[in-house]
Amino acid sequence: MSAPRSLTIVGIAALLWNLMGDASFVAQYSMDTAELAKTDPYTARIFAQMPTWAWAAFAVSVVTGTLGSILLLMRRAAAVALYLISLIAIIMTFGHSFFGTDMLAIKGWTATLFPALIFVLGIAQFLYARAQVTKGVLR
Structure with a gap:
């Protein structure tokens, strides 16, 4: 079956989105929390205290999202599994942020908008x- 035009459009948009997630991970993981503390001490503290498993979940979420997008563009059904892994890792990452810290008390519910x-x-x-697997587009 030939791929619908939407596959290329959605695939490229998803890849760009996930690459931004990769860049965000690298920037946050490698940031100088002492420097960040000068302008946003609360966020610096949250990053400094973030457990290894939460950083790992963040990394898994962005890497599997990126790989899923590449596989989507390659018309591979394995994209579904990678997107599911990414989604589970997203839940773990933000679960820690919102339930393992006092972020909501400090920053308020507006802090949930971008994670949502x-x-x-x-x-x-x-x-x-x-849906593309069901249609036979991804194999």
């Missing part, structure tokens, strides 16, 4: 890839 967008886009990527 990330979660919704993670679901959308998974559902889109799964």
